[in-house]
Amino acid sequence: MSYPNDQAPQGYPVAYVQAPVYIQAQPKGLSVASMVLGLVSIFFGWTFLVPLLGLILGIVGIKKEPAGKGMAVTGIILNGLMIAGWLLLIVFLFTVGIWGAAASVNSGNA
Template identity: 65%
Template structure:
């Protein structure tokens, strides 16, 4: 647009653009960068927490223990969650192993005591 009070500023001829004033603008593109993978570590920790509620299964803590070991080796960003999963799942796997040994010990003690009579 031209300023009627300033005769030095006139409309540019047809096909030309008025000069741009000020510094050129730069467009900043902000992108989402995906963090390092932590899927195995998160799954191990979740299965460890599920094992607290569903500890009656042997499969859930065992799978969580395996995923925790693999997650600890392959996903350094999820190290804390992998260690949490390892501890929780490890406790339940050890608990199951002790329970099985206890049942086998009781069974062995009762079979030997019945043959001695």
């Protein structure tokens, strides 16, 4: 049965369909930046500042952006590993330098 103007006759229930509610995307900029800097620091690990900045952004990202927690944790892990690698390299070079200096002094006395 067809009704004029697509209206139901009086007395009949009319079904209303609610428009979908779109959830606003939560910001994830700090978390993404931390993860990207972690990945960049793997390939360009010659700098100490990039992993340090990525680590700071990851920590702030976890606190301020719960939607990007996974990316922030990934960034913290990658940047933390790169900083640990730098610290191990510095300790290694310092140790080798001390041994080299000690060997040089001992060989000069003989």
